[in-house]
Amino acid sequence: MIWRTSQKITPYIFILPFFVLFIVFKLAPLIYTLWDSFNVSQGLKYAFGLGNYLFLFKDKRFWEVLGNTGFYAVGDVSLRLVLSLSLAIALNSALIKFKKVFRAIFFTPVLISSVVVAATFIPLLNERYGMVNAITGWFGFHPAAWLGDRNVVKWSIIGVLEWRWTGYDMVFFLAGLQAIPQELLEVAQIDGANRWQSFIHVTLPLLKPVIALVVIVCLVGVFRMFDTPWLLTEGGPGSSSSTVAIYLYRNAFIYGKYAYGCTISVILFIIILVITIVQSKLLGVFE
Amino acid sequence: MSNMSGKKRRGIKKKSYFNIVYYVPLIIGAMIILIPIIWMSFGSFRPGPEIFAYPLSLWPKEFTIRNYLTLFETVPFARNFLNSAIATGGFLILTLFLCSLAGFAFAKYRFPLRNTLFIILLGSMMIPIHVILIPLFLLMLKIGWVNTLYALIIPLAAHPIGLFFMRQYMLSIPSELMDAARIDGCSEFGIFYKIVLPVCKPALGALAILLGLEQWNYFLWPLVVLSSSEKLTLPIAIANLIEIFEEKPEFGVIFAGCLLSILPILILFLFLQKYFMSGALRGAIKG
Numbered sequence: 001m002i003w004r005t006s007q008k009i010t011p012y013i014f015i016l017p018f019f020v021l022f023i024v025f026k027l028a029p030l031i032y033t034l035w036d037s038f039n040v041s042q043g044l045k046y047a048f049g050l051g052n053y054l055f056l057f058k059d060k061r062f063w064e065v066l067g068n069t070g071f072y073a074v075g076d077v078s079l080r081l082v083l084s085l086s087l088a089i090a091l092n093s094a095l096i097k098f099k100k101v102f103r104a105i106f107f108t109p110v111l112i113s114s115v116v117v118a119a120t121f122i123p124l125l126n127e128r129y130g131m132v133n134a135i136t137g138w139f140g141f142h143p144a145a146w147l148g149d150r151n152v153v154k155w156s157i158i159g160v161l162e163w164r165w166t167g168y169d170m171v172f173f174l175a176g177l178q179a180i181p182q183e184l185l186e187v188a189q190i191d192g193a194n195r196w197q198s199f200i201h202v203t204l205p206l207l208k209p210v211i212a213l214v215v216i217v218c219l220v221g222v223f224r225m226f227d228t229p230w231l232l233t234e235g236g237p238g239s240s241s242s243t244v245a246i247y248l249y250r251n252a253f254i255y256g257k258y259a260y261g262c263t264i265s266v267i268l269f270i271i272i273l274v275i276t277i278v279q280s281k282l283l284g285v286f287e
Numbered sequence: 288m289s290n291m292s293g294k295k296r297r298g299i300k301k302k303s304y305f306n307i308v309y310y311v312p313l314i315i316g317a318m319i320i321l322i323p324i325i326w327m328s329f330g331s332f333r334p335g336p337e338i339f340a341y342p343l344s345l346w347p348k349e350f351t352i353r354n355y356l357t358l359f360e361t362v363p364f365a366r367n368f369l370n371s372a373i374a375t376g377g378f379l380i381l382t383l384f385l386c387s388l389a390g391f392a393f394a395k396y397r398f399p400l401r402n403t404l405f406i407i408l409l410g411s412m413m414i415p416i417h418v419i420l421i422p423l424f425l426l427m428l429k430i431g432w433v434n435t436l437y438a439l440i441i442p443l444a445a446h447p448i449g450l451f452f453m454r455q456y457m458l459s460i461p462s463e464l465m466d467a468a469r470i471d472g473c474s475e476f477g478i479f480y481k482i483v484l485p486v487c488k489p490a491l492g493a494l495a496i497l498l499g500l501e502q503w504n505y506f507l508w509p510l511v512v513l514s515s516s517e518k519l520t521l522p523i524a525i526a527n528l529i530e531i532f533e534e535k536p537e538f539g540v541i542f543a544g545c546l547l548s549i550l551p552i553l554i555l556f557l558f559l560q561k562y563f564m565s566g567a568l569r570g571a572i573k574g
Contacts, residue, residue: 008398010392010396010475011392011393011396011398011401012392012398014388014389014391014392014396014479015388015389015392015393015404017385017388017389018385018386018388018389018445018450019389019404019445021385021441021442021444021445022408022411022445022447024426024442025419025423025426025441025442025443025445026411026414026419026445027411028422029419029422029423029426030414030418030419030422032419032422032425033418033419033421033422036421036422086312087313087316090309090312090313091313093309095306095309096306096309096310096313100560102313102317103564104556104560105317105320105321106316106317106320107556107560107563107564108320108321108324108553108556109320109324110567111500111549111552111553111556111563112324112504112549112552113503113504113506113521113522113525113548113549114504114506114522115504115506115521115522115523115525115526115529115545115548116327116525116545116548116549118526118529119327119525119528119529119538119541119542119544119545120323120324120326120327120542120545121323122529122533123338123339123536123538124323124326126339129339131322131326131343134343135343163319163320163323167320168567171564171567171568172568175568220413220415224415224417226417226506226507227506227507231506231526231529245417245507248417248420249420249507249511252420252421252424253424253511258421258425261420261421262421262422265417265418265419265420265421266418268415268417268418269414269415269418272413272415273413276413
């Protein structure tokens with residue numbers, strides 16, 4: 001290495017522009033969020049304390065949207081794991097032709113913005129005229145109010161999420177499956193394992209890191225989720241399809257309750273933090 | 288020997304059986320993915336009422352470009368398209384430059400505080416925009432960036448995932464290459480600009496696709512920070528189209544906007560499929 005004095009300050013100059021923007025537009029706002037979440041306004045008086053947090057824990061709406069988000073998380077994660085893993089296995093099979101075409105088709109929804117997805121599915125899910133009810137009608141089902149019925153709407157949103165993201169997870173599983181050495185599966189077959197047994201005892205354990213990754217990406221995505229339910233139903237009917245992020249947006253930008261919005265932000269941040277820490281622990285164990 | 292051929296024959300039988308087991312769900316799945324997209328695309332060429340009149344037909348009975356004319360008459364759609372292009376292009380140029388410059392410092396220089404700063408960056412990857420949404424908006428108000436494209440470019444440019452992505456790639460560049468240039472009298476910035484950046488082209492391309500797609504489809508932040516119709520980007524413009532035309536119901540006009548907004552991405556995908564998928568893969572693993 002050849003060192004000059006200027007070289008000592010060079011790296012700082014290189015990271016300076018990035019860090020200026022990082023501090024101004026990320027770190028400082030983060031600290032502001034934390035600080036503002038303790039600002040309580042009571043009429044004309046301001047107080048500093050845990051008031052917003054106490055209010056939040058008693059806020060039934062908040063628990064409802066948190067429950068909804070949990071419902072999406074469980075439903076979405078489990079369905080996505082099953083669907084995308086089966087898809088990847090089918091597409092990884094040596095017996096299938098046109099693999100590239102199938103892969104491209106299943107990946108296409110990932111490219112489409114949530115707004116376009118919503119604009120397409122609102123009429124498709126229309127109770128009276130929609131294509132989905134026309135198709136379920138063939139099988140003798142009554143038309144359902146996919147986006148207007150409290151008991152159905154969360155499932156409809158999960159359905160749209162599956163449509164959009166299955167191909168995304170598929171890419172991870174395909175990469176995971178292709179990394180499994182073929183010899184291992186051959187050894188299992190020589191030992192007399194059938195397809196199902198070698199899947200359970202060879203493939204699945206080797207896919208654990210990928211499964212952990214997909215679960216985390218999916219969970220973090222669901223806990224941040226705003227676009228899809230906002231565009232399809234604005235969180236309705238009532239707040240039966242609302243999420244934490246929608247509740248945050250409503251409080252801050254529709255009701256103008258910035259401090260309360262910041263409190264919700266902090267809770268959301270803690271949830272995502274916990275998920276991510278659990279992720280790094282899990283991935284650490286598997287590696 | 289006879290045993291072997293017996294196994295082989297059974298294998299062939301299994302093959303054709305598994306073909307069907309794989310192909311039928313794959314084709315049904317591909318149809319579920321494609322039909323909404325095709326229906327939406329053709330729907331943009333249908334006269335308004337026809338979309339709901341025949342819920343199960345994909346092909347328009349009557350081709351019309353009326354929807355496209357209405358689209359350009361009612362909203363400044365060309366302007367919105369340009370805004371999206373500027374927001375995405377400007378964001379990409381700034382972000383790629385900052386991330387590769389800072390990533391270069393982290394990958395190829397040793398300096399005090401390097402590891403501390405890097406850990407702060409890694410930690411900040413899990414801060415979603417939701418957590419800083421409110422202070423960031425208030426900051427934009429203060430500096431007068433509300434309703435400008437600056438707000439979509441500069442605050443988002445310090446992208447920790449981008450920095451990490453570039454650093455990982457630059458770790459693999461041999462330091463001898465840099466030392467040779469130093470002996471030739473090249474400045475430190477010259478080394479970065481003339482030697483390191485050209486070597487990083489594949490990483491820059493993959494990152495550009497990953498971040499560009501995110502920015503082109505970005506919904507939440509533009510929704511908060513943009514308001515006048517002249518300034519909107521495509522996703523927000525289309526969300527407004529849904530509000531204007533949903534009740535009429537003139538979904539054809541909404542679909543016209545949708546198709547125009549996804550067309551550039553779909554065309555890029557057609558040519559750069561591989562990079563889209565590998566970008567998604569690497570982005571999520573790092574994130």
